Every structure is written in C-alpha cells, then in structure tokens.
Amino acid sequence: MFIAHLPAGYLLSDRLSQTRSNRRSLIAVGLFASALPDFDLLWFYFVDGRNTPHHAFVFHWPLFWIGLAATAWILARLLHWRSAEPYIFVALASLLLHMVLDSVAAEIHWLKPFSDL
Ligand SMILES: [Zn+2]
Numbered sequence: 001m002f003i004a005h006l007p008a009g010y011l012l013s014d015r016l017s018q019t020r021s022n023r024r025s026l027i028a029v030g031l032f033a034s035a036l037p038d039f040d041l042l043w044f045y046f047v048d049g050r051n052t053p054h055h056a057f058v059f060h061w062p063l064f065w066i067g068l069a070a071t072a073w074i075l076a077r078l079l080h081w082r083s084a085e086p087y088i089f090v091a092l093a094s095l096l097l098h099m100v101l102d103s104v105a106a107e108i109h110w111l112k113p114f115s116d117l
Contacts, residue, residue, distance in 0.1 A: 009034020
C-alpha cells in the first residue's frame, strides 16, 4: 500500500496545481504529504516493537491533519502569508487521500480522538 501513495499523491497534486505558476513545488509538497503518515512506521518498528497497528497512531488520524492544516491556515492568514495557502490545501488533500487509500486495507480512525470510529 505504501507504494501506491506516491503515485496517487502525484496525480492529485498535479490535478490541483494545474493552473498555478508554482506547480512543481506544489507537486513536491503533495508527494511528501502523500507519504508522510507512513513515517510512523519508524515508530512502529523501532520503538513500539510492532505491538500497535501503525494505523492507530496519530499520524493516521485525519482530524489531527485537519486540525494542523486549520492552524497553519489561520497562522498564514494572521501573518498575511497568502502564498502558503495553496501548499496547505495540497498537503491536506494529499494527507486525506492517504487515509482514504489506507481505508481500503486497514482500519482508519476517522473521528479520533473524539471517537474510536
Ligand atoms: Zn498509511
């Protein structure tokens, strides 16, 4: 499944950035964000001892990324950093696509920390 995230992230970020002059950097952010949740595999293998499914970690909680993106968007607005907004949007879309794809093969806790669903 991990290998599918990069091509999917590329297709999504390519589509979302078609009319942008900073298209290449938006695609780079989309690629990075599409694989970012699986960086928790380092914790899974080297710290947790494979005791907890890595999809249960906070990096696989969609509300964590939505909250982080909302915080980044608010900061960008307060700091008048409008050019950051497309990056935040592409990153969040790629992160959520990762969760959708993972939902096919694993349990994603869409409402955590508020619910175990
Ligand atoms: Zn994943």
